[in-house]
Amino acid sequence: MSTPALSDLTVGDVIAEAEYALSRDSLVRYAGASGDFNPIHYRDDVAASVGLPGVLAHGMLTMGLAVQPVVDWVGDPGRVVDYQVRFTRPVVVDPADGALVNVVAKVGRIDEDAARIDLTVTFNGETVLGKAQAVVRLES
């Protein structure tokens, strides 16, 4: 797979789209991998006791998966030199039906040696991350 070149990009281009099916299993797997064992991410009773609408996906899980379409597009995770998000809405993961998270990645800005990719990340038709931007090092 060849690396995309800056000269082939135009601001506004959609470079990748993906959908991720989260289940409670995904949350348990992420808890173990990351070391974040906050029970609001796997116990309905604890989530309810602190006033949440249900068990939530870890924000860092949503952040972690949302950049994957960009990594797949660029072919090398080491080219992602900067990545930021704001957590704006929770992703509630139903025990039976899970949650579908949708990611659309667009070219936001083109610099001399990098492109900024802007991510629109939605769950149930609403964005869950704000200012989700990945800077990818590329050659012209």
Place this chain on the structure above:
Amino acid sequence: MSVNPELQGRSYPPTAPYLVGREKVREFARAVFATNPLHHDVEAARAAGYADVVAPPTFPVVVQEHALAQLLADPDGGIDFSRVVHGDQRFSYSRPIVAGDELTATLTVTSVKTLGGHSMVTADALVADAAGEHVVTATSTLVVRGDE
């Protein structure tokens, strides 16, 4: 209890070295749906010029977590963990993390703001390798909810 404004500017000692394991990189990659071969296949990573498998972009959260624990445990910090919500997060890299790296994180609180009863605490975790070279800065803003 409220967040101590004097936290701003406070730094904590470097965390104990964290050795990035190959299986940990693979495990973390599976957990964030990262299927790129450079996360999983040592030969593919070496062919691309890396010493070993490459960690996903958000992997430094594992090391940052140890650094933030110092802030949350600070006896006069006034941060009630049960009221903490993750507000935003950023990773700014000097180089990618690969298996075999030994990383330490040094945390500095860069800003404490109060906004409508809530406090926003922003902290930079500077992650360095065994040679002391900068690898990545992990910046988090924690929102500490006030009394309802």
